[in-house]
Amino acid sequence: MQDLTLFSGTANPELSGQIAGYLGVPLGNISLAPFPDGEISCKIEEDVRGRHVFLLQPTCPPVNDNLMQLLVMIDSCRRASAERITAVIPYFGYARQDRKDEGRVPITAKLVANLITRAGADRVLTMDLHAAQIQGFFDVPVDHLYAAPVLNEHFKKLAIAPEDLVIVSPDEGSIKRALGHAKRLGGEVAIIDKRRTSAETTVQANLLGGSVEGKVAIMFDDMISTAGSICGAAKVLRDFGAREIHVGTSHAVFCGPALDRLEQAGLESLVCTNSIPLAAEYFDRIPQLVPLSVHQLLGEAIKRIHKNESVSKLFS
Secondary structure (H helix, E strand, C coil), X not given: CCCEEEEECCCCHHHHHHHHHHHCCCECCEEEEECCCCCEEEEECCCCCCCEEEEECCCCXXXXXXXXHHHHHHHHHHHCCCCEEEEEECCCCCCCCCCCCCCCCXXXXXXXXXXXHHHCCCEEEEECCXXXXXXXXXXXXXXXXXXXXXXXXXXXXCCCCHHHEEEEECCHHHHHHHHHHHHHHCCEEEEEEEEECCCCCEEEEEEEECCCCCCEEEEEEEEECCCHHHHHHHHHHHHCCCCEEEEEEEEECCCCCHHHHXXXXXXXXXXXXXXXXXXXXXXXXXXXXXXXXXXXXXHHHHHHHHCCXXXXXXXX
């Protein structure tokens, strides 16, 4: 692990510390603070000339502040003559704006990819992008990890009999994800018919595929934002007679009315990773919340990138 330096932004210092502990490498000394007018001050407090630098910073809420901080950190390292700079972004903000779904709107995910590349990042390491094609928005190599092995390992411990298990896709866009989980956990697959009525509102109506009556349903999604989709899907599953409902997600964004909705959703468990910091309030209001750490997954990927080894073998 020679010539490797880890720096953490302020977005998720707990996860950064866990990754550093897994790698046996201390976090680098960096000063980050806002100026009185809100601008970001950054200074690398140690020599990085000729080193491979990993910058640990999810662009989670407040998205714009954390994104700008990441860009400033990248520029600081580039101007300090770091040999290679890898941006480690466990949660990539703006990922849902990945296409023009109507006239006169931006493709902001591509814009953010351009900003990170032009700032000086040589490589990006991220996890569970909302749309896999975002990898192609970057003009530098992207290593795309999946939290599925971490989530699957947790649900395997519940020892649910395959004949009692149904893996549910909360919408048509998550069918492939549901099939992947079903391949490893067993059980049938069902799909919730979801119709989006606005940027904030969706309506769930029908259940397609396997029957959930008297069975244990597990839903997987890449993120929970306002929780409208997941809670609407949970209601459909209850209406169709599901005995238990569990949810697994990679990114707990939890904004707007999410906590209020999840409190009333009647879930047996809500399992999420720590790609985004999990506030104490979440556990107070949602006692069935189960946190899983992805520090080992990210740490192993960082180790392999630094040693020029295959990252894809993590999933073989």
